[in-house]
Amino acid sequence: MLIRFFCIVRPWHSLVVGGLGAATAVAGLLLAAGRITSADALAPIVLLQTLAASSGFAGPARRGHYDFLIASGQKRLAIAFAHWAVSASPGMSAWLVLALIDVAANGGSALLSPRVVTGLMVASTLPWAVTVPLPRLTGGLVWIVFDRVTAGAAAAMVPTAVVAAAALGAMTAAIVWIQRADFPLEAAQ
Amino acid sequence: MPVLVARELAARYGRREVFHGVSFQLAPGRSLGVLGPNGAGKTTLLRMVAGFLTPFEGDVRIGGLAPRDALGRTPVAYFAGETTLPGGVRAADWGRLATGERVTEEGRRIRTLSRGTRQLLGLRTVLARHPLSLILLDEPWEGLDPDAARWLSTTLEAKRDKGAAVVLASHYFQDLAGVCDAYLFLVGSPPALLQAHEISPVGPVTAALLTDVYDRLRGGPATLRLPRGALTA
Numbered sequence: 001m002l003i004r005f006f007c008i009v010r011p012w013h014s015l016v017v018g019g020l021g022a023a024t025a026v027a028g029l030l031l032a033a034g035r036i037t038s039a040d041a042l043a044p045i046v047l048l049q050t051l052a053a054s055s056g057f058a059g060p061a062r063r064g065h066y067d068f069l070i071a072s073g074q075k076r077l078a079i080a081f082a083h084w085a086v087s088a089s090p091g092m093s094a095w096l097v098l099a100l101i102d103v104a105a106n107g108g109s110a111l112l113s114p115r116v117v118t119g120l121m122v123a124s125t126l127p128w129a130v131t132v133p134l135p136r137l138t139g140g141l142v143w144i145v146f147d148r149v150t151a152g153a154a155a156a157m158v159p160t161a162v163v164a165a166a167a168l169g170a171m172t173a174a175i176v177w178i179q180r181a182d183f184p185l186e187a188a189q
Numbered sequence: 190m191p192v193l194v195a196r197e198l199a200a201r202y203g204r205r206e207v208f209h210g211v212s213f214q215l216a217p218g219r220s221l222g223v224l225g226p227n228g229a230g231k232t233t234l235l236r237m238v239a240g241f242l243t244p245f246e247g248d249v250r251i252g253g254l255a256p257r258d259a260l261g262r263t264p265v266a267y268f269a270g271e272t273t274l275p276g277g278v279r280a281a282d283w284g285r286l287a288t289g290e291r292v293t294e295e296g297r298r299i300r301t302l303s304r305g306t307r308q309l310l311g312l313r314t315v316l317a318r319h320p321l322s323l324i325l326l327d328e329p330w331e332g333l334d335p336d337a338a339r340w341l342s343t344t345l346e347a348k349r350d351k352g353a354a355v356v357l358a359s360h361y362f363q364d365l366a367g368v369c370d371a372y373l374f375l376v377g378s379p380p381a382l383l384q385a386h387e388i389s390p391v392g393p394v395t396a397a398l399l400t401d402v403y404d405r406l407r408g409g410p411a412t413l414r415l416p417r418g419a420l421t422a
Contacts, residue, residue: 004286005286008278008286009275009278010277014277060275063272063273063275064269064270064272064273064274065273065274065275067239067241067267067268067269067273068267068286068287068315070239070240070241070260071239071240071260071266071267071315071325072260072265072287072318073260073261073262073263073264073265074261075261076257182241182242182243183241183242184202184233184236184241185232185236185269185273
């Protein structure tokens with residue numbers, strides 16, 4: 001029921017997901033042809049994933065879009081996880097497609113390494129968590145600006161475990177927020 | 190045992206008090222009409238009951254539990270109007286959410302439907318669940334054509350006969366006249382709760398009687414809304 005709901009009431013921006021699909025198709029073709037490395041193929045996917053995962057919860061909830069789901073008795077914890085899973089699914093799907101292409105074309109793939117998988121999880125989780133109480137795309141835009149300002153140095157300097165722990169902490173905070181938040185209707189205030 | 194108990198509820202948005210001192214109980218198969226002008230807190234009250242809002246004061250119990258705990262155990266239907274439906278979703282997909290069965294064959298996206306069709310879609314979807322112990326509807330007749338309005342009245346009556354407690358909010362007296370067992374007027378401070386027989390000892394509660402009570406509670410003639418029928422020839 002939960003996943004079905006969010007597959008019908010899609011949390012992500014369709015333009016971002018369209019861009020993600022197009023980027024995956026182009027990167028997949030170039031990867032299969034041996035024109036780019038797997039790291040090059042993944043870079044735009046991660047960038048777009050930060051935007052796709054920045055789906056925002058508070059906005060649609062305050063417009064009443066989630067009323068049916070919340071009033072139907074689903075636990076808010078489960079709602080939060082389902083929202084995250086569906087928000088993260090476009091980029092995760094794109095990554096999986098590229099990894100399979102890489103394996104088929106080259107007999108193996110760096111895209112399946114734990115570091116890459118962790119990085120993708122962080123890129124799916126941190127922007128989602130930051131955007132839960134904020135307008136859609138906020139987390140992704142903050143991520144991109146931060147990445148540009150630090151020229152990618154921060155990601156290289158901070159140990160993966162620390163970044164993963166930060167993402168987990170942010171996700172926990174976001175889930176607690178969803179569990180406790182009030183959702184007045186925007187029109188009724 | 191009452192399905193729904195509200196004790197001394199108060200609501201605020203920032204420094205603005207919306208209402209305070211709202212108390213009522215609702216037994217299975219009974220219905221409550223909530224009346225008041227725009228901004229009186231009808232939507233806020235229903236969202237408190239449904240667990241979307243925490244009361245500033247007081248508490249709500251559904252089947253003896255706080256709303257957020259009760260929703261998983263007590264089947265509740267809640268609908269706050271067609272503006273709460275996500276416009277990008279196809280009507281047929283939305284209609285299947287409650288039971289998996291189609292409530293409409295309409296394949297267009299919700300935003301392209303007429304207001305009344307959207308309202309009917311939302312109502313059909315939340316009322317498709319069975320059984321229901323508590324039904325909370327905010328301005329449910331808004332935008333409905335006569336056929337749809339008749340369907341809604343018949344459906345609510347049938348659900349009530351099967352034991353569902355019903356709370357209906359409206360600012361149209363005509364909508365709630367003769368429909369409810371008790372009426373909560375969100376005017377004055379604290380709001381007034383009157384049983385139907387207190388408003389009309391003999392015969393059904395009419396829109397004219399509700400208007401009269403509303404006028405007296407406000408201390409003057411009603412100027413905000415006329416009953417719908419009053420303007421027809």
